Amino acid sequence: MHATAAVREALVTNGKSVHDVTVDICSRVEEKPSKLWLISIAFSLGLLTVGAYAIYLLLWHGIGMWGLNKTVGWAWDITNFVWWVGIGHAGTLISAILLLFRQKWRMSINRAAEAMTIFAVICAAMFPIFHMGRPWLGFYWALPLPNTFGSLWVNFSSPLLWDVFAISTYFSVSLVFWYLGLIPDFATIRDRAANKVSKAVYGALSFGWDGAAKTWSRYESVALILAGLATPLVLSVHTIVSMDFATAVIPGWHTTIFPPYFVAGAIFSGFAMVLTLLIVTRKVYKLEDYITINHIELMNIIIIITGSIVGIAYITEFFIAWYSGVPAEQYAFINRATGPYWWAYACMMTCNVISPQLFWFKKIRTNIASTFVLSIVVNIGMWFERFVIIVTSLHRDYLPSSWAMFYPTFVDVGVYLFSLGFFLFAFLLFAKFFPVINLAEVKSIIKSSSEKVSD
């Protein structure tokens, strides 16, 4: 049973009943696609087409089509990879960590956030796979499969291989977690379905769910254990991604602060992307009673906290570079801030450190328009953070004769557009055919946390 303090703000407003929740969410699945949805799908398909051409060039001619050179061997590809993985951190954080902390405000945002996580991780995985150059052989390079080429096994001492395991585990566990939550909601759609096709499809998707108390009891213990497993998992993923850099000897990468700093940055960018998507979804689907200003404010508070951790990490890195007394390390950081890529560094600092501090003002963090703009600013800032870490640490090699700059080509941009197009396309399909809000969880708090409206 629930005990909710009287001062706590309602999580569902306007006196919605349990039946209203069903109708409000399911009717989005049942109605005909709107014009806006069709236009958005067409736009995402456009991005996918441009991207597909870039990918064709990449696969046919090889990764020389990217702007990489002998000095800058990682640039947009790995920047995009880390950016997408970071974005993919909010969903499981919301559903797992906030579940363990019994934060009920997670309930109306977790479904969409988890969907976003899954699509973002797929986008992320694209980049290292294409970076292999010949991805059709990638199975042998990335997985411990018996083979007859060269050295027998993959190298378990390498963070790149840890990444393979971390990302694929994270993806599959998040998928299972997400799907488990969808089963009861698919059953609701199945039982409302008017035509045979949707009855059959949602019938299969709902696994024959009948809502028995025994099943619910098991379901709840599974969800709790999964949350317990997913919590260290979500923290491990970006830790391991950061080790791709931290275990290298490149000045600017070789820092022990990376794991916590990357995890905070991931949560920061993940929440920003959740806000970007949910503000639009909320508006289009008229979900103002479920995703309230209160929800948006709480997410903005997480953005201030993680944004400040990221800011402190930037400053600490700089301080330690000076304090270490290692000239190469000092040079890497001075070059980062004042070298030819100073503008990327300035962009990162402004977007990630300064702009989220605006959320200290209650007016700004409870305003939809300013939240939307700032969430996009944070996403841009976090992309530049990864670009700064990767490219500025590489482009001035140990010998001045090897110094180089990185210039992206059409193929660099095109593959990035492909990932954006895929993300948008997948999210649109999700928003149309899946319940965007976790029905069962929201229904369970209607009695305790719904705003009462007197007649």
Add this chain to the structure above:
Amino acid sequence: MASGKNFVLGIYDDEDVLLDAIKIRGAGVKIQEVYSPFPVHGIDDVLGYKRSRLPIAAFLFGLTGTCLALVMQIGMMTTDWPMIVGGKDFLPLPAFIPVTFELTVLLSAFGMVGTFLVASNLKPWGKPNLLDIRITDDKHVVAVDLDVNHVSETDIKKVLKESGAQEVNNKIRE
């Protein structure tokens, strides 16, 4: 799983009324199962359900994952083709931690969810045997199997009605 055919259903609107209503078990009525649109906290205690043993399954699957990961890594890197990489030992245990952790989580999560699906008889081709279509919308249903109850049908209906049920229906399950 319910096996009977003739049911009396008490249909409730409110989860707290439902929790109180389940106490009709005290009046000698045997409840077959309770169906809800969302998890009702505390219902398993009232119905006398034992705590799920799924956490044990999760632990055992996780342990399998840990062992498999270590055996695989040590087998490949230490025994089958020993190589020095980055000045590390032939048995670089600290470097094995990430993959061991990930495989532990992977097997534990998949094993537990798989066990849950099997134990709860959930499968894509599964046919739900819904006693009332509103269970997945907003109604809680207490199902009383007439074949196993010694209390008479009229008494059961009376008890259900008194416990706050909005509707009391008969249902014959195919």
